[in-house]
Amino acid sequence: MATVSSSEPWAYALQLPHDPRAARVARMTLRAVLAGHGMSEMLDTAELLTSEVVTNSYRYSDGPASLRMRSMDKGRRLRVSVWDTNPLIPAPFDKPPGLPFVPEPGDSTGGRGLLLVQLCADNWGGFSVGAGLGGKLLWFELGRPEVEFAFAA
Template sequence: MSTVSPPGSTPDPVPGTYTFQLPHDPRAPGIARAALRSVLEAYGWAELGDTAALLATELLTNAHRHTAGSYALSIGPGAMDAHRLRVAVWDGDPKVPPGFGRCLPSADVAAEGGRGLFLVRAYADDWGAYALPAPASGKLLWAECGGPSVTPRGTPGS
């Protein structure tokens, strides 16, 4: 069952941080994507819906396909810019996919898969990955989208 964690009692930069714990179920990425769109709509960030859903889909699908356990989607403000949206996926495998950093090997255009990270790089304003040290274990892959042209409802200037 998926759970939602509302933002803390002190106001975070918009849109707050939500974390969805997902079981290893083939329906989980779609459920998480629907929840992502609901959060964006609630905070007035619906214009980022398509891009954020694409980024989340690629990261969630990789977590589902390449790990055996549960995984989580986090949605929150960008690390350096509150007008960006950060989509992050945690899973229990500490191995970061080859090329997820700044140097990505070429993709086989005839292959049925293997182009997800290229899509992340093409549509994200920034992206990254890191293995989590013990005792947390696993890894976090993240991508950010949005920018100065996006002003969520409830922020100065909206």
């Protein structure tokens, strides 16, 4: 696959059925997209977090899901979002970024995946989707925005 300029904006969307293989399909697609756009340095973290968000969608909704990936800041950042049919925003996405998290008890069988997203992503969030589709959208970003400094002469 040829690599294209990473400074051009791009976006990809993938419809996912309610299927336990959806996370694998999402990871494979993400891997191809990031490699094709010269963003392979984000691959390991993006793959882990995408898998967690898609798996959460499969486990806690009973309908299809949609994955969207897009570049931001001239290809220096990546945003991944997953929509599903369940309108309930799960913890820790139900609170703004920056608040301390409470880990699940050690003997818990779940509840750690989205904490990984909170810990590893540079930004993240979620919101309920109102009229039309309904459900919710969870998203995360990797890569810090470039800060421009202005110096007084």
